[in-house]
Each structure stands twice: as C-alpha cells, then as structure tokens.
Amino acid sequence: MKLISWNVNGLRAVAGKGFAxxxxxxxxxxFCLQETKLQAGQIDLEFPGWRSWWNYADKKGYSGTAIxxxxxxxxxxxxIGIDEFDHEGRVITFDAGxxxxxxxxxxxAQDGLRxxxxxxxxxxxFRDYLGGLSAKKGVVVCGDMNVAHQxxxxxxxxxxxxxxxxxxxxxxxxxxxxxxxxHDSWREQHPEEAKYSWWSYxxxxxERNVGWRIDYFLVSDALVPRIAATDIHxxxxxxxxxxxxxxxx
Numbered sequence: 001m002k003l004i005s006w007n008v009n010g011l012r013a014v015a016g017k018g019f020a021x022x023x024x025x026x027x028x029x030x031f032c033l034q035e036t037k038l039q040a041g042q043i044d045l046e047f048p049g050w051r052s053w054w055n056y057a058d059k060k061g062y063s064g065t066a067i068x069x070x071x072x073x074x075x076x077x078x079x080i081g082i083d084e085f086d087h088e089g090r091v092i093t094f095d096a097g098x099x100x101x102x103x104x105x106x107x108x109a110q111d112g113l114r115x116x117x118x119x120x121x122x123x124x125x126f127r128d129y130l131g132g133l134s135a136k137k138g139v140v141v142c143g144d145m146n147v148a149h150q151x152x153x154x155x156x157x158x159x160x161x162x163x164x165x166x167x168x169x170x171x172x173x174x175x176x177x178x179x180x181x182x183h184d185s186w187r188e189q190h191p192e193e194a195k196y197s198w199w200s201y202x203x204x205x206x207e208r209n210v211g212w213r214i215d216y217f218l219v220s221d222a223l224v225p226r227i228a229a230t231d232i233h234x235x236x237x238x239x240x241x242x243x244x245x246x247x248x249x
Contacts, residue, residue: 001249011043040056091103113167127177215244
C-alpha cells in the first residue's frame with residue numbers, strides 16, 4: 001500500500017505545472033495534499049479510481065488539506081474537534097479500516113515567531129487528538145509539520161536555530177509527540193541520511209540543495225512492523241515542497 005503526501009503550496013498553480021501527470025505516475029492508494037489554498041468549487045480535479053475529501057480554511061487562499069483515496073473509508077472527519085483550531089482546514093482524518101490516516105498542515109510559527117504561542121497550543125491539542133485515535137488502532141500521520149526535528153534535517157542548523165521551524169520549542173514538541181508512541185518513518189529507515197523536502201524560493205536554495213525536511217510520515221507503535229519503504233521525491237517539482245512517500249505491508 002502506497003501513501004503520498006505533498007504540500008502543493010497552491011493546488012491551482014501546481015495543476016498548471018503537471019500535477020495530473022505526477023499524481024497518476026505516483027499511483028498511490030492515498031494521496032494527501034496540504035496548503036491547497038482553495039475554497040469549495042474553485043477547482044475540478046478528480047481522477048478515475050480515486051475519491052477525494054477536502055477541508056477548506058475559512059480564509060480565502062489560505063491553508064487547506066485534501067485526501068484522494070482508492071479505498072472507501074469507514075468514516076472521514078475534518079478538524080480535531082476544537083473550535084480554536086478548526087477554522088484553517090488543517091486536518092482530515094480518514095478511517096481506513098485497520099488504521100487511521102491523519103493528514104495535517106501544522107501552523108507555521110511565522111516571521112518573528114509571532115504565532116509561536118498559537119503553534120504551541122496547537123501542538124498539545126493535536127498530540128492529545130492523536131493519542132485518542134491511537135488508543136483505538138494504528139495511526140499514520142502525514143503532512144507538512146513545519147519543523148525540522150534534528151540538525152540532520154536541515155542544511156544549516158546553526159544559522160537557523162531561532163527561526164520558525166527550528167526553534168527549541170517546536171523541536172521539543174515534535175520530540176514529545178514521538179515519545180508519546182509515534183515513529184518518524186523516514187528516520188527509522190534512513191538514520192544517517194540527509195535529504196530534504198522543502199526549499200526556500202530565495203537564494204536559489206533548491207538548486208544548491210539548501211533545504212529542510214519538514215514533511216513527514218509518522219506511524220504509531222502498532223504500525224512500525226508494517227513499514228516497507230519510505231522515499232522523498234526531491235526530483236519532483238511544481239511546489240517549494242516535494243512529495244514524500246510511505247509504503248506499508
């Protein structure tokens with residue numbers, strides 16, 4: 001079973017850069033998108049053999065998530081059930097029968113860390129939400145989690161120490177999530193490999209591979225034995241992020 005996650009940074013823009021071909025070539029059972037930047041009815045992008053579910057932000061042109069699936073769900077829910085956090089289209093939970101698939105676009109702390117307090121509250125609420133799911137059955141979490149957890153996860157850790165996505169506070173929250181019963185599937189299989197999933201549009205960062213790994217597939221304890229393969233498709237363009245992949249037995 002193949003799962004793909006991709007922050008497309010505006011689905012309408014990526015649709016004009018070969019998204020359909022990329023989607024069909026990757027041929028995933030589940031294809032999760034973040035930062036779709038859409039409202040309902042703004043795009044008609046369906047594929048034979050897949051159904052789709054969407055969570056839109058109240059604010060136009062902002063955030064948003066989607067899941068395409070070849071499989072029918074036992075249920076689908078939007079958000080995490082807390083009003084403070086459920087107006088930005090950040091979470092879709094897909095009940096795949098033997099596990100939950102949670103597609104997430106984690107809030108960015110933003111320049112000057114002006115949204116760090118919101119981010120910290122979100123982290124605690126989201127961790128509690130995942131804990132409730134994992135008490136029932138296995139959970140796969142995927143998406144742009146807006147944090148490079150370890151120094152190996154970005155090109156220049158020293159100069160980015162206090163920048164959004166690499167603050168001590170954000171890294172500590174990721175550590176707490178992992179300690180609560182989740183595993184970074186890429187790092188499980190590639191403990192020493194530096195490979196990135198996001199590059200700034202500035203300073204030719206992608207051409208120079210000055211990147212960050214902030215897009216993840218996390219799996220709960222129960223699903224670790226089912227990890228068959230992981231990949232970071234850094235040769236696929238169209239967004240400032242690239243797709244990441246998890247294969248489950």
